[in-house]
Amino acid sequence: MSYINGVGLTSYGKHQGSSSLDLMSKAAELAIADAGLKRAEIDGILCGYSTVSPHIMLATVFAEHFGIRPSYAHAVQVGGATGLAMTMLAHHLVDAGVARHVLVVGGENRLTGQSRDASIVALAQVGHPDYEVPLGPTIPAYYGLVASRYMHEYGVTQQDLAEFAVLMRAHALTHPGAQFHDPITVADVMASKPVALPLKLLDCCPVSDGGAAFVVSREATSERRVRVRGCAQAHTHQHVTAAPALSELGAEIAIAKAKAAAGLAISDVRYAAVYDSFTITLAMLLEDLGLAGRGEAAARVRSGYFGRGGEMPLNTHGGLLSYGHCGVGGAMAHLVETHLQMTGRAGNRQVKDASIALLHGDGGVLSSHVSMFLERVR
């Protein structure tokens, strides 16, 4: 058994002058306060990585900086799936009695700490060093390849993909911490600069500064009880050249195992938090997870299904596409927003019912997957 007892999130965008450790500290402080705990009560730390300030022992660097002496600490690296992978590990650690209160933290000054080119070059290294990277691909190109194939097999169009960018922007407009506050239309997405076709600028998440953190504990520390009901991972490949067929990707494997672990079905889910590094990522994952039929996710966006007032509210903070993407913290914002929704604290973004939530993270090029069900316990 484990509970998400507290969450912390900075605004995403520019935090000029803040280091990765500063952003991690800010989020950690918020999460610990939210859990009603003191720093000294944190006995486990899991953190992600920083491409701006790489370190072989980031968890202890952070622990010293923040002022904690944990009995368990290390970093975790699974690309975009890192936040949920850490949450899954924290869940198992507290369940096994290894630690009582595990702080899960990620943060990076990825926007102001390095040039955009440096970010793009650093991230492209998830490609194969001999057989892919020399060809000059970028992360958008890896996903552009996947997008071209997905569109070919399932009849998805660029206009369909644009719908996801428009939805995430509409959601971000209602969150003061989001990086973007200008509404966009499908026409704007279509007219935005080509990056790696079929993906255009507005199909891609931005580079951001920001931090996010949670406290995962064996016992609930307040009446706001949000429990990890079940979770699972799947890792089918690293490089897009070695990816399996579209019908055999890891999201379907992870969600099947998570459903079994949680004893839940997709029909039980009331709120969805799904990784959205690119519009194609979100479209594919929604369909792989069973939140929409194959090739039908865009139609569900158009019908309002994934809107705040829809049947399956999705990424109500704006997701990576419009709240922002600061690396490990990026997708952790999805969990923070989910927690706020589940505990009735989402303010003007509050949905009617978020009693059971499904979260899904993806790292690499649909390489690593984590599916997780959270449940509000009354």
Added chain:
Amino acid sequence: MSERPADWTRGTEVIRYQVCRNCGAKQYFRRNFCAACGATDRLAENQASGEGTVYAASLVARAATPETRAHVPYNIVLVDTVEGFRMMAHGDKDLAIGDRVMARFVPFAGRVVPYFEKIK
């Protein structure tokens, strides 16, 4: 450990792949063992014909280094070769999924890379 034969990743205009004589698996990313069955010293080093079919394509318009930026836009493709393995390469800008293609080699960012053209 077998000697690594030269191919395009090492500056020679050849595409190579490995076939496992134990289980029959084919692999493009070279290793000293078969990733399917684990066999060692059972790998044949083969030269590919360069013929294949386009599996996916993405035209890169935004590159991140001065060397690659000089080439934009360039089309990155995944090709399923007739020998039965998939590879990443460059290709003509108008290639479509399903096109039958043949490889040649072109200079790119200070190296030589495989480049696929449609078979007329």
